[in-house]
Amino acid sequence: THALMGSKEKICFKVSLLMIFLFFRSCNTADTITKNRFISDAGNIGALVSSNGNFKLGFFSPGKSPNRYVGIWFNKVPQQTVVWVANRDTPLKNTSGVFKITDDGNIAVFYSDNERLPLWSSNASMPTTTNSTAKLLPSGNLVLMIATNGSDHTETVAWQSFDYPTDTLLAEMKFGLDKRTGLNRILTSWKSDDDPAHGEFSIGLESRGLPQFFLYKDSTVQWRAGPWNGRTLSGMQPVASAQSTQSFDVYNFSYVNTPDEVYATFNAPRSPSIFSILILTRWGTIQRQVWRPETQQWDPSYEAPQDRCDHYQWCGPSSICNNENTTACKCLPGFENSQVSQTWDPYCVEKRKLAHTCGKGDGEGFIPLPHVKVPDARICRLFMNLSLEECKMECLKNCNCTGYASADINVGGRGCLAWYGQLNDTKQYSQDGQDFYIRVDASELAANMIRKNSKGFGGVKRTLVIIIVSVALGALLFIFCSCYLWREHAKRKGLKEKQRYREMLFLDSATNFSNEDGPDESNHEKKSKNRELTFYDLDTIIAATDNFSPAKKLGQGGFGPVYKAQLSNGQEVAVKRLSRDSGQGITEFKNEVLLTAKLQHRNLVKLLGCCIDNEEKMLVYEYMPNKSLDYFIFDETKKSLLDWKRRHEIIVGIARGILYLHQDSRLRIIHRDLKTSNILLDDEFNPKISDLGTARIFGGKQSEANTSTVVGTFGYISPEYALDGLFSVKSDVFSFGVLLLEIISGKKCVGFFHNNPSSNLIRDVWRLWSEDRASEIIDSSMRDSCPTDEVMRCIQVGLLCVQDNATDRPTMSTVIFMLSNEANLPEPKQTTFTIQRSENNPDSTTTGTKSSSVNEVKSSLAK
Secondary structure, eight states, X not given: OXXXXXXXXXXXXXXXXXXXXXXXHHHHTOSEEBTTBOEETTTTBOOEEOTTSSEEEEEEOOTTOOOBEEEEEESSOSSOOEEEESSTTSXXXXXXXXXXXXXXXXXXXXXXXXXXXXXXXXXXXXXXXXOEEEEEOTXXXXXXXXXXXXXXXXXXXXXXXXXXXOSEEETTOOEEEETTTTEEOOEEEEEETTEEEEEEXXXXXXXXXXXXXXXXXXXXXEEEOOOBOSSSBGGGHHHHHHHHHHTOOOXXXXXXXXXXXXXXXXXXXXXXXXXXXXXXXXXXXXXXXXXXXXXXXXXXXXXXXXXXXXXXXXXXXXXXXXXXXXXXXXXXXXXXXXXXXXXXXXXXXESSOGGGTTTTTSOOEEEEEEEEEOOOGGGEEEETXXXXXXXXXXXXXOTTEEEEEESOOSTTXXXXXXXXXXXXXXXXXXXXXXXXXXXXXXXXXXXXXXXXXHTOOOHHHHHHHHHHHHHHHHHHHHHHHHHHHHHHHHHSOHHHHHHHHHHHHTSOTTSOEXXXXXXXXXXXXXXXXXXXXXXXXXXXHHHHTTTTXXXXXXXXXXXXXXXXXXXXXXXXXXXXXXOTTOHXXXXXXXXXXXXXXXXXXXXXXXXXXXXXXXXXXXXXXXXXXXXXXXXXXXXXXXXXXXXXXXXXXXXXXXXXXXXXXXXXXXXXXXXSOOOGGGEEEOTTOOEEEOOOTTOEXXXXXXXXXXXXXXXXXXXXXXXXXXXXXXXXXXXXXXXXHHHHXXXXXXXXXXXOBTTBTTOBHHHHHHHHHHXXXXXXXXXXXXXXXXXXXXXXXXXXXXXXXXXXXXGGXXXXXXXXXXHHOOOOOXXXXXXXXXXXXXXXXXXXEEEEEHHHHHHHHHHHHHO
């Protein structure tokens, strides 16, 4: 009898376990939490899945973190993409977490052994007697609903996750302000990939004046989206263009402004397999991303800030920024830069105070600025019932009104905007945007009319003027050249001087010379005023170098030998002499003169002049007493002179020099041959970038170019340049990344182990980085004395710069930001590209056709 009883008890126990298992199994596929159904992290019991299967709610650990959080992520996306986190600032330290409905009807996160102290709660105001449930909707919104007493069994929403977003905006989510409750929905970045806690960046709506979205870093404005203009937000103009041309059909952006609420939102894509989000990244950019099932990855379709002009107040008040211009900043009409210096130090002031002429019938009016992101609208008023012409008259009535624009740029759109006060953060696009009308006095209005009329000549008149001016200039130039040649022929041997003049003609007319013609000049080494470049006589160079004495030789490059020289006034210079048998050196010589003469920066070596005499072609530079960077970092006895502080200053200086070439100079320059031997050091070890012989100039809108002749140095050449002949600013970023890793490690990028000439620095740094042993790459001469965190940050920046895909690499402006700030950095992707140098000549430079270079690279990859 006892045996039978025991058998029955065992059967009942097993049936009970089976029922419990089936109950929790059903919970795993449910989309609702009740008081009797909850989610437990222990055993991963009860995770919610939305009815359409698109979203999942449960416990997770981000990145490499052991902490546990309750969050929502895409269920059909293989790589976990978390869109909302409940306990983002209060993580669970183990897997004993529970997510359930509490006795007061709220949803909360607890430790299973301490349900009195929730780590997070919805904290909604609930009735005394509450029958509540939490449901994960197909949109990804987690809603807490209260059942109302009545025969219809309706439910009301007491709380929803869409009102409390983390860093991600989903389709159908209202992003903005509920005026009735004061609820402002704000996105806040994660601290890092491993920590979803509140980061330093946030974006939200500010309702003062005309509603606008602002991106903040802590409390400082970084970017402004601008007011709604009937089509899009004024500061997000490029989005509409990109969207219409690509026809992705993934965004239907809309904006709502009523007495009760103001918000922006977008609809879900029509295709159920495509997802779209807007995310605030941890490094402070807004990205619109689309999940592509065919590629199984997130495709970023837009990012802001996009360029320097997107940064709030980049040019200062009363100015306008245009990224297409070489000098991005200029003062608005009616204003002028008060600074005396030619470098842009934006401080614009009124040419003539409008207050002195306002209302006196002095002929004041408005100048239209086309294609603009309108100024900061916090000082703006909306007149919905006024036409644009009526808005103009309204603005003229008020002396504080500084400009106006249309409130709705659509055909038949109504209303206008008027600004009262200082105009801030104005940007001009090359297309799109809208017209902004700025108020000016009569004199500025007349000056603008003259400028406008001067551009309005008919085609025939303009052609006639051009022909007359060209013929006159040509005649003057011919007379000048004839007189010059006649004088030089009488002064020296005619044939030699004619040859010299022909050689000078290849230099761009924008490069000016002063003549240095030897003994018959009273001060033949003194530069004439207002000249950019000095032309030295051959006799002067021969005397300065002791007839090119071997004792004066500083080194040898692909261009030719470099000599130390001392001019008669005592100035020390470096003379680079073109080898006579260097066919490519002639092209490099022309290129270097044209570029270097126009560029001035503290981190670029200064070209003082040149010498052309028959077959002799030489460049004269400022002298660098500490030679080049490779002279120190690759020498075991000298590298100790460069401690970490000096190396870091050299890294930042090189980065600033490259940024000047890419963005801030009058020309957009791609260097194409950045390496340690081309980084010179002055007497204080300040870095100076040299050798622009292989550099290329890009047009204002040009972003990349293709060449059949690949030039550069093995180990520093980017993959797309070596394989396909494509080069861009990202090619220089790759070379900079190699330089950075060489400076930190004290090792050459290729063949740095004597017993293994095929070793590769990038590959070895990546291996150590992925094994959390990156500190082993730090130069032993400074390993014990350098700040490890700062060095590791620089190593990470270097790895970001040498990623295979050019689009993954940061720009130089981003690199400088990364080097000078402590914001979290993205994780670099593994670099698989390698290229080997000849074992007989590990420092060789490549110059050849693309096909031959590609074959060499493929052969190297095969090895």
